[in-house]
Amino acid sequence: MKFLKTAALAAGAIAMMGTTALAQTTNLRIQTHYAPESLSGKNAAAFIDDIQTMSNGEISVEMFYSSSVVKSVETFDAAATGILDCDFTGGAYQTGKNPAFQFVGDIMGGYDTPYQQLSWLLIGGGLEDAQALYNQYGMQLVGWWVVGQEAMSSTKPIRNADDFKDWKFRSPPGMETKIFEKLGASPIVMDFTEIFTALETGIIDGADASILANNKSMGLYDIAKHATYPGFHSMPSDHLACNKAVWDGMPEHHRRIMEVAMEKLALRQAISGDVANAQAANELRAQGVSIYDWSAEDRAKFKAAAQATWPEFATTPEAEALVASHIEFLKTIGVITE
Incomplete structure (x- = not known):
């Protein structure tokens, strides 16, 4: 019996050694523009914990928050060239490379909810369409996480589309400036x-910054006593994009873990944004901030201006293809009826 017990222990040790020898490791350096204490930063941290735990430690991540390695707009290139491994920011930062990135970064005037936008990516063939663009630049699109519609902040009432006339506001660069100019506003890129x-000194009347909850946490409504909510004009898609050579070199089960964890992150980001915005709206109303829920007619005016701008901005074959893909899917789900 002693011999059999010793043999069994020896066999178990050999099996364990074999398992260890077969274990594969993936070490990733990932940067996000979000601060660790922000809503998105906390959700990003949960994603990292998920992939490390589900892989039983085979995946390890060195995470960089608040764009601490390179500037936010440089994260994509840093991953493509090997300074980092993955970019956890968003495609809209890369419109200077190709305007097609606008239509994977912030479509504007298209989808009403994060769930519709994610449906294009995961069900409507969007991932395949977008992947061709990312692969051109040596990157692999792993997935999206969409926090929801952003809110406008203003020192003047913004009750409807007519109130945009001569309204000076902070705008990000790109397609948004063209859309709001059509509505009579004066976008200022800063x-x-x-x-x-800029709000405090009166250089601008308002701002397109972020979702209502984030705007509140930044203190914007200490100055700007008017806001749009629920939002309708901008719903950026943050992405996880990894160096394609790094991605292709990962074991299949590591790639699958990351893809599945991204879908969990997408759900968590959307629902936590919904809750945080609703709570912020209640608190702001109690503080005397005027919150405007635009009518269907006024929302339609914005959508018409946005959708008229899509082909103007889609000046490359890749951008044209993505716009066509979005329009086809939006018609399929009844958001566009013409």
């Missing part, structure tokens, strides 16, 4: 960090 001071 850095995110300059918004508070």
Whole structure:
């Protein structure tokens, strides 16, 4: 019996050694523009914990928050060239490379909810369409996480589309400036960090910054006593995009873990954004901030201006293809009826 017990222990040790030898590891350096204490930063941290835990430690991540390695707009290139492995920001930062990135970063005037937008990616063939674009630049699109519609902040009432006439506001660069010019507004492109001071000094009347909850946490409504909610004009898609050579070199089960965890992150990001915005709206109303829920007619005016701008901005074959893909899917789900 002693011999059999010793033999069994030895066999178990050999089996364990074999398992260890077969274990594969993936070490990733990932940067996000979000701060760790923000809503999105906390959800990103949960994603990292998920992939490390589900892989039993085979995947390890060195995570960089608040764009601490390179600037936000440089994250994509840093991953493509090997300074980082993955970019956890968003495609809209890359419109200078190809305007097609606008239509995977912030479609504007298209989808009403994060769930519709994610449906294009995961069910409507969007991932395949977008993947061709990312692969051109040596990157692999792993997935999206969409927090929801952003809110406008203003020192003047913004009750409807007519109130946009001569309204000076902070805008990000790109297609948004063209859309709001059609509505009579005066978009001023400036850095995110300059918004508070520009509102305080009257350089701008309002701002397109972020979702209602984030705008509140930034203190914008201490100055700007008017807001749009629920939002309708902008719903950025943050992405996880990894260096394609790194991605292709990962074991299949590691790639699958990350893809599945991204779908969990997408759900968590959407529902936590919904809850945070609803709570912020209640608190802001109690503080005397005027919140405007635009009518269907006024929302339609914005959508018409946005959709008229899509072909103007789609100046490359890749951008044209993505716009066509979105329009086809939006018609399929009844958001566009013409």
